Amino acid sequence: MELDAHRTELTVHCYRMTGSFQDTEDLVQETLLRAWNARDRYDPTRASVRTWLYRIATNACLTALDGRARRPLPSGLGAPGDDPGAPLAPATDVPWLQPFPDGRYDVDARTELRLAWVAAVQLLPARQRAVLILRDVLAFTAAEVAEQLDTTVAAVNSALQRARSTAATVAAGSADTLREPDDLRQRAAVDRYLAAFEAADVPALVGLLAEDAVLEMPPVALWFRGPEAYGAFMERMFRLRGTGWLTRPARANGQPAFAAYAREGGQHRLHSLQVLNLADGRITRNTVFTDPATLRAFDLPETIR
Template identity: 75%
Template sequence: MDFEPYRGELVAFCYRMLGSVHDAEDLVQETLLRAWKARDRYDPARASVRTWLYRIATNACLTALEGRERRPLPSGLGAPSDDPGTPLAPALDVPWLEPFPDARFDVAARADLRLAWVAAVQLLPARQRAVLVLREVLAFTAAEVAEQLGTTVAAVNSALQRARATVARAGGAGEVREPDDIEARSVIERYMRAFEAADVPALVRLLAEDAVLEMPPVPLWYQGSGDYGRFMERVFRMRGTGWAVRQLTANGQPALAAYAPEPGGGHRLHTLQVFTVAAGRVTHNVVFADPRIFDAFGLPRQLAGEEFGPER
């Protein structure tokens, strides 16, 4: 019995539930091990292999979520800052939401991997999360989900309604723009060129008026193109000009890896930035600086000479 073809979609499922790709990979490994040990008890007359694996994975996720705090983004914890000079002190005690490395997993449904959607899902009680993802994303029937969760169809339908309402209120049901959308790609390519040149006015021209910039594990965030631009001026004053970037995707969204110039030459990985683009403008940029996230994306820590530049 070969379970490997299901690994990618199971990782995506557990990521939506947990908000961490590291935790998701661990739980999928546990799921596949449990399935292998129980393979003699699997009854194909009752459920497909896929449905059976999702039942095991769902139970593993629900157990893992017991007593855990939700994984937020800074914008989910308080009001925006209006001081671009605020000290950048990381809050390492917060279990921050992590991005999803698209290139590592073969996952068909990307829209419901969006950071805003996953962040909104983290507001739900664990069983509502499971119902929402299993029904809305993975298209299991209410009867199948009821069996997976050991409950009734009526309870599943009620939980789904409540989950939908919570996610909508949290802004997780917004417009989806794929990273290969022509308009979105053009915006990000211009953003990359401006970023490499440390050209703040050019960056600001690409922003929506109410654009959001946040940077976990630092717990502050900014809203508005003015404060966004002033913060970027600070970054370039501190780190200099002559940056290098590599283009990629995360959570089904356009993203870039930013490399800061080194005094002795070459470039060192600084951040992973995940964008939301709408109506020809950047509306949201989530900037990650956790080295564990860099490793999850397989990003080199340093670039030298001709290695740098966007991968298009």
């Protein structure tokens, strides 16, 4: 029985369920171990290996999520900040949503992996989240999902209806972050943004922003909306950390991203991973991750000389 061939898709599934890449790796290992130990009890007349593995993985995720708080982004916790000079104290008590390192897996860029989508489904109760992902993303039938979750088809359909309603309400407020932008236009906008960032050219950065662009920086709960606040914060950041930054392209959640390196003596040290959303050739959101554990997941060099 070939189990490891399903590792990548199970990894993506567990990430969608939990919003935590660190938890995901452990859950996939647990899923494959459970499957191996139960291989003699697998009945191919009842389900394919893939369906059977998704049942094990989904229930492992539901157990892991029991009693845990959802993983948000700062923009999901309250109103935007109005003081770009406010203290940048990390909220270490919040289990923040983590990005997914595309480069470690052969994963297609899909809307259902984007940060905005994963953050939206985190609002759902865990079983509704599972039903939505299994039905609408993975296209399992209602009967298959009922079998996977040990419930009835009627209960699956009811949970799916509630989950779709909640997800649609959330998406209505951020539809631009869920669209697939034109690749050429996207690449050109990203290239211009990186050039402006390395030059510490705040007016050029602001000129690339959408009218309601968001800047957020977990684990700092503070976030900003609009080019004026975004630009004011970037001016503060360049004053504090200096200019002469370097960037390296990256990918996260099927989205363009980049690693930012701040000048430190005779070298540049890794500062952050920044994940961009775009629509109509403009930056609609920049989610800046600085947590060391998150950065390690992307296998980025610590310094560049």
